[in-house]
Amino acid sequence: MTVMEQRGAYRPTPPPAWQPRTDPAPLLPDALPHRVLGTRAADRVDPDLLRRLYAELVRGRRYNTQATALTKQGRLAVYPSSNGQEACEVAAALVLEERDWLFPSYRDTLAAVARGLDPVQALTLLRGDRHTGYDPYEHRVAPLCTPLATQLPHAVGLAHAARLKGDDVVALALVGDGGTSEGDFHEALNFAAVWQAPVVFLVQNNGFAISVPLAKQTAAPSLAHKAVGYGMPGRLVDGNDAVAVHEVLGEAIAHARAGLGPTLVEAVTYRMEAHTNADDDKRYREDTEVEAWRAHDPIALMEHALTERGLLDEDGVRAVREDAEAMAADLRERMNQDPVLDPMDLFAHVYARPTANLLEQEAQLRAELDAEARHHDDEHDDEYGGEATDARSHEPEGNTR
Numbered sequence: 264m265t266v267m268e269q270r271g272a273y274r275p276t277p278p279p280a281w282q283p284r285t286d287p288a289p290l291l292p293d294a295l296p297h298r299v300l301g302t303r304a305a306d307r308v309d310p311d312l313l314r315r316l317y318a319e320l321v322r323g324r325r326y327n328t329q330a331t332a333l334t335k336q337g338r339l340a341v342y343p344s345s346n347g348q349e350a351c352e353v354a355a356a357l358v359l360e361e362r363d364w365l366f367p368s369y370r371d372t373l374a375a376v377a378r379g380l381d382p383v384q385a386l387t388l389l390r391g392d393r394h395t396g397y398d399p400y401e402h403r404v405a406p407l408c409t410p411l412a413t414q415l416p417h418a419v420g421l422a423h424a425a426r427l428k429g430d431d432v433v434a435l436a437l438v439g440d441g442g443t444s445e446g447d448f449h450e451a452l453n454f455a456a457v458w459q460a461p462v463v464f465l466v467q468n469n470g471f472a473i474s475v476p477l478a479k480q481t482a483a484p485s486l487a488h489k490a491v492g493y494g495m496p497g498r499l500v501d502g503n504d505a506v507a508v509h510e511v512l513g514e515a516i517a518h519a520r521a522g523l524g525p526t527l528v529e530a531v532t533y534r535m536e537a538h539t540n541a542d543d544d545k546r547y548r549e550d551t552e553v554e555a556w557r558a559h560d561p562i563a564l565m566e567h568a569l570t571e572r573g574l575l576d577e578d579g580v581r582a583v584r585e586d587a588e589a590m591a592a593d594l595r596e597r598m599n600q601d602p603v604l605d606p607m608d609l610f611a612h613v614y615a616r617p618t619a620n621l622l623e624q625e626a627q628l629r630a631e632l633d634a635e636a637r638h639h640d641d642e643h644d645d646e647y648g649g650e651a652t653d654a655r656s657h658e659p660e661g662n663t664r
């Protein structure tokens with residue numbers, strides 16, 4: 264007897280007949296990246312917003328060049344420059360309310376600085392000094408995250424928790440195009456949409472994950488399309504147009520704040536420099552491609568818009584540049600001072616309740632440091648016949664701590 268004969272019934276469609284649960288059309292991204300600068304809409308943008316964005320873009324680029332120079336001087340271990348991506352960085356920082364949270368990746372120091380973080384503290388991690396280097400609660404900036412996409416579930420968790428507590432907080436999480444291939448990206452989007460968490464994901468599609476171009480990374484029509492599969496809206500924006508990014512993020516944040524759930528924004532931009540100072544981009548891309556993007560520079564776009572509207576003249580440009588130079592000089596000077604570090608800090612801020620292993624390692628390091636200090640003191644006694652109280656008295660002259 265066949266299965267059909269057994270049951271005595273046959274229907275070609277699953278019971279009940281399958282339907283999409285929601286209409287996907289409103290979730291689909293715009294056909295082309297949204298732009299404001301260079302269009303008629305630029306005439307209506309608030310002049311103060313234009314001037315603020317411009318000043319921050321210029322400061323941001325100066326910060327990037329200074330930080331890259333510091334790697335060459337051995338003052339910074341590594342720097343992933345966001346040169347070319349300043350519009351995303353600056354718009355992300357300026358669009359948030361003070362009570363909101365920013366979740367950056369390693370490439371997003373500019374966003375953290377534009378949100379108010381001390382420019383030197385923002386580089387502490389990349390200098391290899393200590394932990395995150397700043398207090399995340401001070402400006403509501405989560406640690407700059409090096410493991411790809413791990414900041415995304417953190418952002419969703421914080422946003423969901425805030426909603427449960429009734430706090431009016433939105434989390435904005437930044438990630439790269441390559442990061443969208445990580446498991447954490449998918450888990451974060453899924454949870455965010457199921458919980459309708461007040462979170463916005465900004466994907467900076469800069470064309471590359473180190474040397475891997477986007478075409479080898481994903482078969483999706485656009486990264487914004489990835490939103491649809493999770494049931495949240497996807498938006499596409501010109502990532503070099505600071506006003507457009509500010510506008511699209513502003514709408515997504517208002518949507519999230521109103522309890523309507525998350526949005527995925529793909530900003531189409533370009534990484535103008537190598538992945539970091541340790542990378543050689545000539546090995547995997549053509550100069551002509553880089554030059555084509557140079558003509559669509561975020562600062563030039565903004566300067567053009569401001570000049571067109573009579574909001575910027577030579578004096579204005581000079582004032583903004585001088586301010587950026589002063590910031591760079593201060594950064595240089597402070598980064599040229601050797602930080603005073605306590606090795607025991609390795610164990611601070613890791614766990615609220617340290618594990619037995621960590622306590623053991625902490626005691627071991629303390630004993631080693633004490634023994635070293637005693638050894639220095641003994642050497643000093645032998646050499647000078649006197650009593651040394653501080654191991655640092657043996658440091659070479661000219662060491663300016």
Ligand SMILES: Cc1ncc(C[n+]2csc(CCOP(=O)(O)OP(=O)(O)O)c2C)c(N)n1
Pocket residue numbers: 370409410411438439440441442443469471472473534538
């Ligand atoms: C989980 C994890 N896997 C691999 C790496 C090594 N890695 C560092 S940056 C990078 C490329 C990331 O590209 P993308 O997300 O596009 O960000 P971008 O560097 O372009 O800003 C990779 C693979 C990492 N940091 N974390």
Ligand SMILES: [Mg+2]
Pocket residue numbers: 439440441467468469470471472473
């Ligand atoms: Mg990338």
